[in-house]
Amino acid sequence: MLGRRGGGRGEPVTTWQKVGAVAVGIIAGYLLGVAMMETVDMFYATPVTPTAVTLETNVGQDSGATKAGGKTIHSVLTSNGSPYQNFQGRIMPKEINTKPAGNTIHSIFTCGGDYYQDFQSRIMYGTYKLVQRMPGGEKLTGFTRILHRMKPDELMDEIPTFRANPLHPQCDEWCDFPVADRPNAVKQWIDAAAKDPSMIKGAWILLLECDYVWMRPVQAPDAYDPRANGFQFMFDYIMPDHPNAVPFMVKLSGGRVDPKKIPQSGPAPVLIRYTELAALTPDWERVTADIEADPEAVKQLDWVREMYAWDIAVALHNVTLATETPPHSRLIAQPPHDLVLGDAAMCHYTWGALYFENKKEIWRWEKRDFTSREVALKVPVLIMPPQPWKEGWVLQDNLPVTRELHDTMTAMIGQMNKAIVNLPDLSNAPQRT
Numbered sequence: 001m002l003g004r005r006g007g008g009r010g011e012p013v014t015t016w017q018k019v020g021a022v023a024v025g026i027i028a029g030y031l032l033g034v035a036m037m038e039t040v041d042m043f044y045a046t047p048v049t050p051t052a053v054t055l056e057t058n059v060g061q062d063s064g065a066t067k068a069g070g071k072t073i074h075s076v077l078t079s080n081g082s083p084y085q086n087f088q089g090r091i092m093p094k095e096i097n098t099k100p101a102g103n104t105i106h107s108i109f110t111c112g113g114d115y116y117q118d119f120q121s122r123i124m125y126g127t128y129k130l131v132q133r134m135p136g137g138e139k140l141t142g143f144t145r146i147l148h149r150m151k152p153d154e155l156m157d158e159i160p161t162f163r164a165n166p167l168h169p170q171c172d173e174w175c176d177f178p179v180a181d182r183p184n185a186v187k188q189w190i191d192a193a194a195k196d197p198s199m200i201k202g203a204w205i206l207l208l209e210c211d212y213v214w215m216r217p218v219q220a221p222d223a224y225d226p227r228a229n230g231f232q233f234m235f236d237y238i239m240p241d242h243p244n245a246v247p248f249m250v251k252l253s254g255g256r257v258d259p260k261k262i263p264q265s266g267p268a269p270v271l272i273r274y275t276e277l278a279a280l281t282p283d284w285e286r287v288t289a290d291i292e293a294d295p296e297a298v299k300q301l302d303w304v305r306e307m308y309a310w311d312i313a314v315a316l317h318n319v320t321l322a323t324e325t326p327p328h329s330r331l332i333a334q335p336p337h338d339l340v341l342g343d344a345a346m347c348h349y350t351w352g353a354l355y356f357e358n359k360k361e362i363w364r365w366e367k368r369d370f371t372s373r374e375v376a377l378k379v380p381v382l383i384m385p386p387q388p389w390k391e392g393w394v395l396q397d398n399l400p401v402t403r404e405l406h407d408t409m410t411a412m413i414g415q416m417n418k419a420i421v422n423l424p425d426l427s428n429a430p431q432r433t
Contacts, residue, residue, distance in 0.1 A: 098198065102222035106142030106202035109268065110185050111210055112171050112178045113149040115376035120210040120367065121145060122379055125159045126419025127214035131345075136217040142201025148178075148185035154377060154429040162199075164188040179306050180292055182267065183285035190278050204230065205277050207268045211367060213347040213412050218330065223273055230272040231322040233331050238264040238307055248297050249312065252287050257315040263323050265314070266307030269331040269346070276319045284313035335412060336395055339404045347412045354396040355385065362386060362393070365413060377426040381417050385410050 100106075107128065111117045125145070131137050145159045148166040155161065164185040171178040186207075193199040203223035221228035240249050240262035249259040267284070287309035291297045301308050314321065326333050327342025336353040352366035363386050370376075385406060393401035 100141060100201065100203045101139075102203045102224040103220045104139050104141040104202035105204045105206050105218060105220050105271070106144070106200055106274075107140065107206040107208055108144045108146055108186070108189070109208040109210055110146045110148060110179075110182045112166075112181070113147050113153040113155075114178075115373050116368075116371040117210050118153065118155055118376040119370045119379060121155065121159060122376070122423055123416050123419055124208070124210050124212050124214070126423055127212075127415055129422075130415070130419055131214045131217050134217055136219055139220065140202075140217055144189065144199075146185045146189050148181040151432075153432070154426050158424065158426070162189050162192065177292075177303070177306075180288060182306060183281060183288045183309065186267075186277075187281050187285050190274075190281055193274070194278070200274055203273070204271050205274050207270045207272070207277075208346075209268045209348070211349050212269070212332065213349065213415055214345065215341060215347060215411070215415055216345050218271065218345040220271060229320045229322055230270065230276070231324055231330060232263065232265040232270040232272075233329055234264050234323045234325045235266055235304075235307070236264070238266065238304060238311065240264065240308065240311060244300060245308075248291075248300060249308075252290055252297070252309070253312050253316060257312065262308075262311045262315045263321065265311055265321070265323050266304070267310040269348075270321065271331070272319070272321065276317070280313040280317040280319060283316050284310050287312050333408070335408045336399075336401075336405055338408075339402055340408055341411070347408075347415075349412070352396070353409055355401055356394050356396070357390070357392065365409065374427065377429060379420050379423050381420055382413050384413055384417070 109121075109124070111121055125143065128140070128143060132140050143160050145155070145161045146164055147153065147156075147161050148164045148171075150166060150169050150172050152161075152163060156163075164181075165188070166172070166181050167184050168175055168178070168181055171181060189199075204220045206218060239245055241259045246259045249257070249262055253262075288306050291301060291305045291309060298305060324330060326338045326344065327340055329342065329344050331344060332346045332348040333341050333344040334348045334350055337351060341347065349365070349367055352364065352368070354361055354366065355363040363383065365382070365385075387410070389401070389403050389406040393406075395401060
């Protein structure tokens with residue numbers, strides 16, 4: 001009908017026309033969405049810096065390298081950093097970066113588990129935990145006691161421990177030279193870490209002994225800087241170029257090292273990279289065994305013979321370590337031989353300190369007084385040096401007790417007592433069998 005609004009009846013819409021309309025709408029929406037996302041990407045794009053990922057291969061059992069399993073997959077993702085792609089990336093599972101910071105330290109020490117060493121070990125670990133709370137202590141990121149003993153001891157739950165099978169099981173009870181097991185015990189730990197790299201908690205390894213007292217954190221350089229070197233302590237009684245020692249240095253090194261280039265040090269204290277430690281430990285172990293098999297070498301090198309084995313291994317592998325002396329050693333001072341702490345982070349009480357006044361003993365600190373089960377499992381608070389300092393006091397060797405030495409001894413024993421009061425009482429532990 002003419003003049004009516006709305007017009008006449010139209011043609012019916014077919015099913016194919018409906019499907020086509022829907023398809024066109026989907027395509028148009030998709031194109032519009034892509035355009036909008038690319039526009040956002042364009043305005044929010046950030047530079048992308050390519051990063052190389054290196055997979056180490058296991059070139060040998062003793063190399064310290066790790067090897068990816070044959071059926072493992074390493075996934076990579078590219079992104080321009082836009083909010084859109086960042087949202088997607090954030091909801092994907094992330095790989096945890098396990099590479100420790102370059103100035104972090106994993107401390108280790110070996111122990112045979114006798115009560116004499118356990119007494120010392122508990123105090124050392126207790127003072128370690130104290131300095132972890134100091135500025136710089138956050139860089140002390142790992143700690144392991146390597147126990148070379150047939151059976152676990154009472155400290156397994158108190159101190160993080162890796163148990164190694166001893167070369168000399170009789171040392172569980174008594175033996176002449178238990179330290180001969182040290183290189184092999186460290187080697188077992190290294191082998192385990194090669195299979196499980198998560199065992200290594202720091203970029204540096206710090207080798208210790210149980211009779212150390214932490215006074216402040218050790219500060220390490222960047223281990224990933226190839227110009228940075230580790231450091232160790234100079235022991236003046238280690239003399240590789242002494243006429244009596246030279247023949248043994250030449251023999252034990254196979255004539256490959258000039259005795260004058262062998263350091264005057266030992267395996268503790270030493271700050272060293274894990275890779276360097278892993279490389280030299282087999283020779284440290286081998287030379288130690290060679291010395292033990294040679295009665296003349298045992299006689300000449302005596303109780304420090306395993307220290308010489310370490311030094312020969314360091315020289316054989318050309319590991320560069322700064323060998324430092326007090327008061328500039330960054331590792332230890334040894335009172336009463338050393339009067340002050342100096343630059344050191346720890347005290348080493350290898351010698352006792354006995355005070356005398358008018359030939360009468362008025363105070364003593366001697367680690368060899370503490371060997372029983374009772375004091376190892378319930379460590380007593382130590383008697384502090386008498387106060388105030390008095391001129392005229394002398395040591396057991398008749399050297400004067402200077403004010404500086406007295407202050408150092410007071411600080412060391414005081415730090416030990418701070419740790420002791422926090423130690424649990426383990427005296428109800430089952431008797432060893």
